[in-house]
Amino acid sequence: MEMRKLLEDSGHYLMNTYNRFPVVLRKGRGMKVWSADGKEYLDFLGGVAVNCLGHCHPKVVIAVQKQAQRLIHVSNYFHIEPQIKLARLLVEHSFADKAFFCNSGAEAVEAAIKLARKYFRDQGQNRYEIITALNSFHGRTLAALSATGQDKFKTGFEPLVPGFKHVEFNNIEAIEKAVTRETCAVMLEPIQGEGGVRVPDPDYLSGVRALCDRHGILLILDEVQTGIGRTGKFFAYEQFGITPDIMTLAKGLGGGLPIGAMLATDYVASAFKPGTHASTFGGNPLVCAAAVAAVEVILEDGFILDQCCRMGAYLRARLEDLKKEFPSLIIEIRGMGLLVGMELTRDGAPFVRACLERGILINYTAGNVLRFLPPLIVTEKEIDHLADVLEEVFDRI
Numbered sequence: 001m002e003m004r005k006l007l008e009d010s011g012h013y014l015m016n017t018y019n020r021f022p023v024v025l026r027k028g029r030g031m032k033v034w035s036a037d038g039k040e041y042l043d044f045l046g047g048v049a050v051n052c053l054g055h056c057h058p059k060v061v062i063a064v065q066k067q068a069q070r071l072i073h074v075s076n077y078f079h080i081e082p083q084i085k086l087a088r089l090l091v092e093h094s095f096a097d098k099a100f101f102c103n104s105g106a107e108a109v110e111a112a113i114k115l116a117r118k119y120f121r122d123q124g125q126n127r128y129e130i131i132t133a134l135n136s137f138h139g140r141t142l143a144a145l146s147a148t149g150q151d152k153f154k155t156g157f158e159p160l161v162p163g164f165k166h167v168e169f170n171n172i173e174a175i176e177k178a179v180t181r182e183t184c185a186v187m188l189e190p191i192q193g194e195g196g197v198r199v200p201d202p203d204y205l206s207g208v209r210a211l212c213d214r215h216g217i218l219l220i221l222d223e224v225q226t227g228i229g230r231t232g233k234f235f236a237y238e239q240f241g242i243t244p245d246i247m248t249l250a251k252g253l254g255g256g257l258p259i260g261a262m263l264a265t266d267y268v269a270s271a272f273k274p275g276t277h278a279s280t281f282g283g284n285p286l287v288c289a290a291a292v293a294a295v296e297v298i299l300e301d302g303f304i305l306d307q308c309c310r311m312g313a314y315l316r317a318r319l320e321d322l323k324k325e326f327p328s329l330i331i332e333i334r335g336m337g338l339l340v341g342m343e344l345t346r347d348g349a350p351f352v353r354a355c356l357e358r359g360i361l362i363n364y365t366a367g368n369v370l371r372f373l374p375p376l377i378v379t380e381k382e383i384d385h386l387a388d389v390l391e392e393v394f395d396r397i
């Protein structure tokens with residue numbers, strides 16, 4: 001169908017929940033995507049940190065094709081081969097002992113909240129309150145939204161789920177003050193993604209870990225955006241020398257397919273028993289086969305993680321050059337690995353739009369932070385091209 005007609009139908013038939021660009025994307029390969037009218041784009045957004053291996057990675061495509069021919073769905077009343085394989089892979093490469101699968105980041109967060117509450121209720125303790133950070137993002141379902149520390153997402157949906165307290169990010173004392181006898185957990189993103197790519201001080205998370213241990217409360221890390229190699233380690237917590245009790249994953253996990261996971265240590269995970277939590281589609285054979293393929297590629301020889309570290313450093317260096325060139329426009333470059341933000345003195349929208357017109361996909365968050373989340377396979381040449389386009393755009397606007 002012609003692009004103009006598609007855009008017209010999109011407006012007619014879809015709920016208006018996104019500020020979409022007037023582009024229909026039809027095909028992708030590696031770092032590139034093509035629109036229905038044949039224009040080529042370099043994808044520095046990567047489906048918002050989902051396309052960790054780029055578009056249509058051959059190993060993911062083959063895994064999906066094979067699994068689709070074999071078995072697409074059965075219920076969790078049966079054991080599922082690719083689900084077992086994926087759980088084993090994640091457990092063997094993380095702090096965790098057990099995995100639970102669902103279909104999105106928000107659902108993984110919901111599962112984490114329920115597990116933390118259940119863990120204490122099983123011990124006869126009335127601890128249910130979770131401390132989260134201001135400026136955080138944990139998803140759009142009601143409890144995940146209630147956990148989120150940004151009013152703009154919550155207004156109009158009250159009453160929210162009770163039991164969440166929000167404190168300043170990167171401030172251990174603020175957490176200390178918020179702990180009560182009802183606190184069951186602290187939940188944080190290791191690096192705040194939607195909140196504007198905010199990296200905490202190197203000793204923040206270890207301080208929070210120690211605080212949680214002192215008070216006997218759980219540490220939940222929401223690695224939906226930071227996990228699966230995004231920061232240059234398989235999980236971001238490895239960058240900070242700590243381990244959580246519970247971790248949520250989604251975005252990059254399925255290599256493009258929709259999957260979420262909640263991982264935990266045995267002593268916490270044992271609070272979930274048959275009937276306590278479930279998901280009809282969770283851990284479905286098809287998405288798990290894709291996730292196994294994606295995870296295996298990322299962990300192979302550490303090549304992708306190395307590439308992510310090197311290209312992340314290169315991208316930040318190129319953006320720092322631009323900062324020197326445009327000091328009145330660019331406030332700061334932040335990030336780790338290939339989760340990178342550029343804070344501007346102005347609204348990010350016109351710059352994102354101008355990049356789109358020049359064949360580059362990026363987005364902005366927190367109003368004025370340009371965000372770069374390219375596939376972990378991005379090359380120097382592509383980063384150079386991005387930097388050239390940004391230079392021209394900053395010159396013009």
Ligand SMILES: *Cc1c(COP(=O)(O)O)cnc(C)c1O
Binds near residue numbers: 104105138193224251
């Ligand atoms: C994107 C995101 C979520 C929500 O994931 P969905 O799959 O959109 O539900 C939750 N937490 C963090 C940190 C995220 O970045």
